[in-house]
Amino acid sequence: MPIDTQSKLLRVLQDQEVRPVGGKTSYKINCRVIASTNRKPEDAFKEGKLREDLYYRISAISVHLPRCATGGKTSCARQCILEAVRSASQSHHQWVCPRSGGSPDGV
Secondary structure: OOHHHHHHHHHHHHHOEEOOOOOOOOEEOOOOOOOOOOOOHHHHHHHOOOOHHHHHHHOOOEEEOOOOOOOOOHHHHHHHHHHHHHHHOOOOOEEEOHHHOOOHHHO
16 A cells, blocks of 8 residues: 555544544544554564654554465464454454464464
8 A cells, every 4th residue: 555545544543533534524423444564573674664653553462373375274374364363353453374383483
């Protein structure tokens, strides 16, 4: 997502309101964001491709999944996601798939 779009999204999340293009009235919103990336956020910060303030606004729960590129590993990813959802519902803020060897770098 381009940096200028990230700043607009951040403003919407902070102010909890949107105004349609050309509109004069702002509307209050209540929303949740689910986002994913295939790179480490720290690397994206350094490259200038991700705003740190946006990342910290949306990173309430982090789920780290192992690489499941090919070879029928979709069931691996599916199982990890189900376990992550169960774990998150128990108020954990970070979860690492046991199949990744316990390392968040397994993303």
